[in-house]
């Protein structure tokens with residue numbers, strides 16, 4: 001009997017302790033939810049709130065299908081076979097998916113409470129794994145300021161922001177005071193400092209006036225000047241990324257972040273060669289894409305053995321997402337390391353001549369940067385006949401050196417791993433482990449183990465990038481700076497490795513995703529694509545050089561409008577998160593006009609609240625944009641259409657690169673990369689959605705109005721959003 005007691009007592013004791021802990025957790029959760037609701041709905045705020053039950057999400061590697069080009073429900077369709085496409089289109093229309101294409105997978109429950117004016121209690125179903133399902137609903141739940149308070153887990157208050165005024169207040173710390181007339185602060189650090197200064201002054205002055213809400217800003221402001229100036233920080237909202245990008249500029253905080261950001265901006269953007277390198281490398285990235293497509297066309301031609309058929313007319317249907325990922329990773333790698341390595345497929349057939357030389361190599365690098373050129377380093381600056389600077393790669397005359405071989409071998413694993421890590425970080429932030437201390441996650445979570453496995457190729461690739469960095473390159477310069485230096489000069493510091501991981505990913509993933517969405521939209525709108533091409537030809541000339549320069553893209557307003565519009569509809573970072581370090585006062589919905597701040601009532605977002613800025617919802621807010629869901633590049637250039645969009649004039653309404661001190665530091669690079677690569681691809685190929693022609697025909701025969709937007713792809717959530725399950729595009733060579 002006594003022996004039994006010794007066995008049973010510990011078991012019973014453990015059960016009781018676990019039960020007690022669960023009870024405590026549940027009570028804390030309930031108390032926290034009530035507290036949050038009181039803060040955000042009650043008295044001062046009166047905001048519409050969404051109480052969001054924590055949704056636990058498992059990572060499953062089947063999410064990786066994006067790279068394999070599988071399209072849900074479309075796996076068996078041969079997109080190069082006309083009959084197959086027609087068969088698919090008939091099925092698609094007949095099954096009446098046509099008008100409800102986006103609404104799939106509904107699993108968990110969201111409750112919506114309309115502040116203190118609750119008149120109804122709505123229950124809605126939301127998809128747990130697809131952001132596409134969440135975002136349109138966020139839009140539809142538009143209350144005053146489109147704001148939603150959410151409770152994630154036990155400890156956190158979250159405010160969802162879908163309106164430009166509070167978004168701007170959170171991201172710039174500007175609060176209720178109108179500081180800027182709609183200009184983009186991201187264009188220069190100088191403006192940002194000016195804005196911050198204004199922000200501080202205005203908040204300070206407001207503290208001395210009667211505004212009860214703004215008084216609390218001073219009370220809750222921290223000793224850190226930076227925090228006082230910005231009003232918000234990424235910390236701790238971005239802790240999920242720390243295993244990935246460590247203390248790189250994306251995840252660092254406080255004075256560490258400030259020093260790192262200054263260093264990265266200096267080394268990446270203030271380099272005398274930056275502009276030329278950027279131009280050359282963006283053209284090379286396009287060459288890489290074109291070469292890969294050409295290679296596929298050649299293979300297709302060989303497989304079908306139809307030499308008599310002119311393949312340039314039929315083209316080839318390919319998943320362009322991984323192609324763009326490969327091209328852009330090479331581009332960013334070379335920009336930050338100046339290591340001259342070509343990642344694209346090395347094509348040994350005469351195809352290379354057909355496609356690469358045809359598309360012209362960038363400037364004078366033409367003869368030395370072909371895929372067969374040797375492993376070399378950048379850079380000597382020179383001037384061509386027109387006095388325009390150009391780049392020579394110094395050749396060491398080796399066929400392919402060891403470092404080049406190694407980094408090329410690592411590329412497929414690297415790309416697969418970054419694709420996987422996008423999902424793992426998301427899974428982590430939504431898993432039950434999020435609610436527990438970090439050490440518990442690290443010790444017990446299978447997600448962490450998967451994350452560590454996935455990080456191996458990423459760390460290896462980035463380590464090699466640091467080792468291969470040529471003197472004078474951004475990475476080599478960073479290595480010399482205090483913010484990223486190692487104690488031992490021969491070693492690569494953890495800070496430098498984190499930065500390499502950050503820059504490689506931040507630069508590559510976002511650019512590839514934006515280009516994918518833009519090609520997708522243009523493939524659904526052939527008329528708009530033709531307008532871009534007409535403009536391109538007028539600038540490049542039909543027979544002239546096909547290399548695109550920065551000055552050329554500045555003469556292409558429609559191309560610019562297409563990219564802006566595509567980033568409006570598909571901002572690749574659909575939301576960003578900040579934690580408020582001070583109370584932030586914003587005008588309430590009745591006194592919308594910011595300029596009358598003297599007489600406005602304010603409501604307060606309390607310090608320590610997480611603010612989730614829904615860039616996606618801002619970009620599609622019908623109060624800001626005329627015909628918000630339409631792909632309408634003309635809105636950016638036609639004065640009449642422009643005047644209908646409040647979003648084009650209100651600062652903070654359009655922010656694909658975010659705004660405020662933690663906006664995208666790579667924006668100046670990205671703006672050039674996107675335009676040059678897109679121009680080159682469109683100059684070479686007609687991009688066609690393989691389904692569109694068949695659907696148009698079937699819709700016509702069934703007397704259904706054809707709406708190209710119904711063919712838009714779902715968004716696959718990750719760090720950034722990509723077209724779900726890849727993007728099959730038919731590429732057909734343009735006849736000149």
Ligand code: HEM
Nearest residue numbers: 249250506507510511514573576657658662664665666670
């Ligand atoms: C289409 C291209 C790009 C888009 C749409 C984009 C968008 C963004 C956005 C929205 C953020 C803020 C993220 C957040 O707060 O959660 C960001 C941050 C950042 N981006 Fe980009 N980005 C692009 C290209 C680039 C490039 C080419 C680089 C560099 C090579 C880069 C480097 C960074 C870095 C380092 C940060 C963190 C800045 C900080 O926290 O201080 N991005 N980007």
